[in-house]
Amino acid sequence: MIQDRTISDKTKAYAVITGATSGLGLAYAKWFAGKGFDLIITGRRRDIIETRAGEIRETYGCRVDIVLTDLAEEAGVQELIARMDGKPVDVLVNNAGFGLGLEFADLDVKDIRRLIFLQTSAVAELTYSVLQGMKRGHHGTIINISSDGAFAPLPRNVTYAAAKRFLVTFTEGLHMELAGTGVQVQAVCPGFIDSDFHESAGMHVDKGRKGMFAFKKPEAVVEEAMKDFEKGNVVSVPDLPGKFIKILADFLPKKAYYRLAGGFMKKIL
Ligand SMILES: NC(=O)c1ccc[n+]([C@@H]2O[C@H](COP(=O)([O-])OP(=O)(O)OC[C@H]3O[C@@H](n4cnc5c(N)ncnc54)[C@H](OP(=O)(O)O)[C@@H]3O)[C@@H](O)[C@H]2O)c1
Known part of the structure; x- marks a missing residue:
């Protein structure tokens, strides 16, 4: 559970939000600032x-x-770890991310490597760097920003x-692993965000665009995800299309799914 921290709170803690220049990360930064946290925010x-x-x-x-x-x-990950060192980090939101809008074979291999590093190794290393402190303090929150794409493989979205x-x-x-430690984790899987x-x-x-695949405001995504967090939902799919996509990907016969998803991507991009 997120504890409100006021300015007069002697144990004022930090919320670290990666990728808070714009979009979802900025909305998370404001949300935690509104709860009285100090912030460490990152971007380029x-x-x-x-x-x-x-x-x-x-x-x-x-x-x-x-x-x-x-x-x-x-080197960038190590720099952030050094800047967090010695600070009472109570919240880490691993949000920084980018997409690659081409088919896999048309991408630059450096971009593929960078995307995979940012979404896997960087998150694991940042999480590792704060976890011992959180466990010792019997309190902490780690939120990893995933996507509804995690459930639904799509062309031009492979990596x-x-x-x-x-x-x-x-x-x-x-x-x-963290059951009973006081550290709560969540993966957030949004759909289209206006960012x-x-x-x-x-x-x-x-x-x-309107309808099922309308773009959602980042603040609305954060509100929904934090409601899920308070309920203890480890995986938050904060909008209806995402929930629908997950059901389709889980239950449609594979051949039907491949046809549908391939056609959908051509229409949407
Ligand atoms: N937009 C969507 O439809 C959507 C849907 C599902 C999930 N998501 C996920 O939501 C998260 C936030 O994305 P957003 O929609 O809010 O997009 P955004 O407005 O483009 O924000 C992305 C943030 O990540 C930072 N970032 C990107 N590459 C980075 C790098 N190499 N090193 C450090 N920071 C980097 C950007 O900062 P700088 O540009 O200043 O470096 C920016 O602050 C991402 O993980 C994304 O995958 C987005």
Whole structure:
């Protein structure tokens, strides 16, 4: 359970949010600032993250440390670990992520390596670095941002979906290991979010579209996921299409699923 921490709280703790320049990470940063946490936020776009950090300080009166670092590289992960060292980190949100909008064979192999590192090794190393402290303190929260793509393999989403699947399996395993320690973990599997994600990946999407696959505001995703967290739901699928996609992927005969998913991707991108 997330404990509210006020400015006068002598045990004021840090929430660390990776990828808080925009989108979901920024929404998580505001959510935890609203609960009275100090923040360590990361990103690479200096001007934007500094502006956002200033707005958060002004609105919530909390401390906001910025770590400008590339988490798709080992050196960047080590830099963040060093900046967290000695600080009372009570929350870690492994959110930083990017997509690759092409078929696997058309990608640059460096981008494939970077995506896999960011979504697997970086998350595992950051989690490892805070876990002993959380266990000693009998309290902590680790949230890993996956995707509804974790349940549904799709063309032009091959590496991303496989890496996001790692995050679900990793989180569920940790949940079992951490039973009784006071450390709570969650994997969040959203659908389409109105953020910088698709533009960064060079994907052309209609963010104004309505209906089942409408883009959701990052703040709404965080609210739903945190409600799930309070209920103790280890895997949160915070919107209806995601729940529907999971059922389709789990229960449709494989051949029917491949036909449907392939056609869907052509239509949506
Ligand atoms: N948008 C969607 O439809 C969607 C759906 C399901 C899941 N998700 C997941 O939600 C998470 C947040 O994405 P978003 O939608 O909020 O997109 P976003 O607005 O593009 O935010 C992504 C964040 O990750 C950071 N980031 C990307 N690559 C990084 C790297 N190599 N090193 C450090 N930071 C990096 C970005 O910071 P800088 O650019 O400043 O480096 C940015 O702060 C991601 O894990 C994504 O996979 C998104």
